[in-house]
Amino acid sequence: MIKRPMKPLIALLTLLFVMMPFTQAAAAEPLDAIRQLIQEYYVDEVPDDVLLKESAKEIVDGLDPHSIYMTKQEYEAFINGIEQRIVGIGVVLEESDKGVKVISVIKDGPAFKSGLLPGDVITRVNGISLTGKSVQAVVPLIGGEENTSVTLTIERGNSLPITKTIKRAEIHLPTVESEMLGGNIGYIRLNSFATNSAKEMAEAINTLGDTDGLILDIRNNGGGYITAAQEIAGFFPNVSQAFQIREKNKTPAIYRSVNQEIKIKSPVSLLINEYSASASEMLAVNLKEQNAAKIFGQTSYGKGTAQSMFAFQDGSVLKLTTARFFSPKGIAVDKVGVTPDVVTATNEEVNTAHYDQLLYKFAGYSPFPVMENVKTTKTFTIRMSKDMDWSRLDERAIQLIELGGEEAEVRVAVKDGRTVEVTPVSPMISGKDYLLVVHPLWKDKSGVMMGNGIYLKVVVE
CATH class of the missing domain: 2.30.42.10 (PDZ domain)
Incomplete structure (x- = not known):
């Protein structure tokens, strides 16, 4: 069962992460150095009345919300948030x-x-x-x-x-979590774009093995390092570019993905929401532009800026917005976000994407009408059009898959020459949706295999 993601507790960020030490007087704020850095690196022009403020906080408060002057302790807590370290x-x-x-x-x-x-x-x-x-x-x-x-x-x-x-x-805490959903659909949750995220992602892909589809969940992921976004993009085949960066007084630069030895081989569903920000949006807009993933959820946060870090001798750090990022072809993210291909209700993203992946997998099967208000202990009756050879009854022909969850174990019992009954071993979960799938693995009395499979959605009351 997929855990409901928690809302982010760390700042929204995408870091160029350039550490540049500056000298300063022992007990004073580095005001002159801060003014110099802003004039040279800040993404926009800043009026003199902001630069001439009397404290670092007042100066930085006159910039955008993502530029911050931090003490040594605040900076350490900030980095711990990215790296998913807690005490x-x-x-x-x-x-x-x-x-x-x-x-x-x-x-x-x-x-x-x-x-x-x-x-x-x-x-x-x-x-x-x-x-x-x-x-x-x-x-x-x-x-x-x-x-x-x-x-x-x-x-x-x-x-x-x-x-x-x-x-x-x-x-x-792990920046990457994974599990296998019913129907051989892999699920990977990326909590942060941290130093070890690409390594953990590769391990998750290897652990899941050959899947028929993959759901990558970046809901509530507030971002992280630009280099991590480049590395994650490198897991997708034919996604050679990662993003475009535009800095003040510089020509726009396109950054390439970091190629990975292991590649995602199955169709990908990407989950986003209003708290997917910064590096998450960097990945989402790129995959959408390259048609490398189908996106589910709600429009993302809309933070299309990148920050650089400048350190001072006393351990304090200036996090300064030094660039805006775009998709490789120039699609903007800042203040607009990334729009999903399929808009879902909050907390329905996994179920919807899982259902979509299963329908893609069973594209040649015949759909039956949705069953509504089904009892948790429902026994399903399947009646064939011909007399069947039940002596070779293959229970693998029946799957009951919880959407957003695992496959439910079922018992299959012969009722007569054309009919079998399918009963879940354990009661289905109230309020959940399932997909009942009948694969074409049975033969009739004359030895002819079923023509094609069938499926129907089951809505449990």
């Missing part, structure tokens, strides 16, 4: 009557090593009751600095409360 115990939480419930535990994180399990309810943190507190209020209590400890009181099922003291640590 904590490694749990995903939701609210519960008695406190907060553990939804998932990050593998090999402190909570995992301490034995916390999904379903555990944390009722106290360092003796403080969590009854009535929101997840937002609890997170700062559980979080803290690296190598410090937090004591949790936990309820697990009907057992007595458990107390665990866990040492907080830096956790590196």
Whole structure:
């Protein structure tokens, strides 16, 4: 089952990532250096009344929203966001009557090593009751600095409360996650365009193997490094160019994709939404222009600018908008975003793309009318037009695929010479949609194979 993506918590960015050290007085802000950098590198002309402001914050506030002057600590937190590094115990939480419930535990994180399990309810943190507190209020209590400890009181099922003291640590979240959906459709979620994203993407493609289709999910991906966008584009066959960059007083430059040894061989569905920004849009507009993917979702954020980083001796950093990016052929992204080929409702992107991939795979099959308001325990009756040779009944001929999920196991039973009944081994999930597929693998009494397969969409009540 695909996890619902969380809204982004990091700044929207696409970084040229040029680090240029500047000297400065020990205790003063580097105002002259900041003014010089803005005049030389900022993407637009800046009026004197902005440049003559008396503090770095005032000057940078007069620029675009993506230019920021950061302290050393703010910069480190910023980079940790791109690289998916956090300090904590490694749990995903939701609210519960008695406190907060553990939804998932990050593998090999402190909570995992301490034995916390999904379903555990944390009722106290360092003796403080969590009854009535929101997840937002609890997170700062559980979080803290690296190598410090937090004591949790936990309820697990009907057992007595458990107390665990866990040492907080830096956790590196994967920038790429993958799984196989029903019908041999691969799913890859790209959370950030980080240093290791291309390596993790290659590993995911290898792990999935030969798929009949691939869904690449960049919803809520706020961007990352330009080099990572070039690398990800290199996984797509015949996508040799990545984007066009336009800097102040320079000729527009087209950047090439970074070729990858492994290539995506199956049709690609790309998922975007209003929080897909910057490097995500760089990839999306390029794939759309090259007809390398079919895009599902909602219009993206519309951040078509790139930032460079300039470091000073005290560790502070100026993140400055130094360019705008476009598709290789010049399609704009800034303030307009990327429009999907198929507009979907929020949180329906995966289901819609999965359904589309399956219909493409079964293009030669005959569609039957949609079944609405189906019971979770429904038994499907399939009646053939001729007497069949059920002695060679091949249960692989029947697939029941949850859209956005895995294939459901079914039992096939012969009712008479022309009829079989198909029953899910476990109840279908209420509110979910399925695709029932009958492949042409059966023969009639005279040994003639079925002419073609059939499919129908099943909407569970």
